[in-house]
Amino acid sequence: MTFAPEQPRKMEPELVPRQQAVRVLVLLDALAQAGLVPTPARALHELAYLANVLSPVFELAPFDAKLLKRPSGPYYPELQQAIDHLVGRGLVDARNVEYRLVKEEKRYRVVASYRLRRPLVQAALTRHAQVYQEEALFLRELAAAYSVLSDAQLGCAALEDARYADTSVDQNDVIDFGEYESPANNFSRNAAMAFAPSRQLEPAERLYLYLDHLGRRVAHG
């Protein structure tokens, strides 16, 4: 099997906040298409993580190929900052907002549910989907596959993910699947590509199989 890992995207520093904002909008849109609306913050961060590790299945570059391994699951501070800005600008609605102490991490984290203010963002989302068709398809299929997780599993399923749960990285260390380390260490991508090795599967098919397997691991260990 050939292996052509995608390098993470290189972004101009001044454009990062804008790209993070767009990222939030397209993730919320994909989750809404899958019926996951309003979206819990944890699910949004988790889908962002799964999109990063699984984007090479679609031969797309990860938005971010590293993150801090936290005991409570994936959390991207920059993504949360982008969400907060979008809420402040009135493009995203936040509900049931509270700051809750995460004991294992000895820090507070936002607990809220989000939904797009559709009339204000639809035109931008439509344009984005036209320009980045493959990415839009990837995120839509990923969110649909992700939606098979139960409400209790949403936001904590990644703790069983092939890359996130790998013990080669300790808690509070950096999980790197292509930023500085070899993309071959993206075990999630590797596992997704391992399904039915003798058959030629569609990339989206691998997402559903991966999320089905993840769901089983979360349910049964």
Next chain:
Amino acid sequence: MADPTDNAGAWQKDLPAIKSTWLTGKGSDTDLPEAVRFLRAVRLLVIERERLPECEFDRAAAMVLVSGTFYENTQGLTRCPFLNTGKDPLTGQVHYLGVSASGRSRVYVGGDGDLLDALAADQADALPTVVYTPKKGGHSKLSWYPSGTRSLDNVHVFPVVFEEPTPALITLAIEGVYQGELKTPDGVPSEAKLWANASKGWASDKAEARVQRAVRIGLHARFPHCRIKAEQPEKDGRTDLEVVGDFGVSPDATTNFAVLEMKVLREKGSTGNDYAPSTITAHIKEGVNQAYTYGTDRKFRDRMLCCFDMRAVNEGPEPVYSAVKSEAETLGVHLCFWYLYRSSKHYRECKTAAALKAG
């Protein structure tokens, strides 16, 4: 170089199970139109549910294809994450779903009329909908309303049964596509047109690819439990369409049902260039050879040659296949034939002439 898929991190011990996973077919159809994907997912879901002994047959259900906006604007729906596995009850509810048949549901109270009222109350009666009418003993029906239940006349009914793709049923599925989309150019969108200039009989240079795509979509809709593969290259060449049963079975129980070779018979090309009768005969003969070779090399149960005749005169299948009929019988290649009219007027003229000839 080591195969990176052998390094699955925390899932390393799961690799044997991962490699022998039963395929579900979910996500295998992303290039199809949304309505086709949805209909296919709903049919699979209902077939899956009816396989279970606890399946309910009490009341009707509706499955509606919706977008994210619908979920954002509709209150009181319950998320059913396991719905598209067939594990959750379907009847007595309206299900608002995406293309992969997952989404949110609501219970309705009453009979069939109340189901339609519930859809109207949710402003969903103009959205593509499948109404599931369950009946024990394999008699359930799925009524597909592509324009919603507001347009009750625009309906197609499908049985809820697992149909094995035999040559007869495949032919029936293609006949449906032919009647609905291919027979005449009327109402065909420009991106699907088979004619470069229909009045002059000039076939589009994309005619074969477009016929293939239409047939592929039709086969997907008829056989939702099968993978319909197009353009599969091997040492022996490239197949046009393959019907493969690899969903819901162990990897070693895959069935290669049928290989279809598609041929468009044209006497004028897209710029008016002529195709000699001998060239067309050779084209048909080549189709028989291809269907036989692919079928035997790749171990398909059935081999079919499907010809779509775009020539000026409809001679029918007998004269068209006369040169290869005996050969095809010996090689076990099923011969199918459809005639493509140049306009609805051309169709009416041919039909009238045939009736007069028959007396």
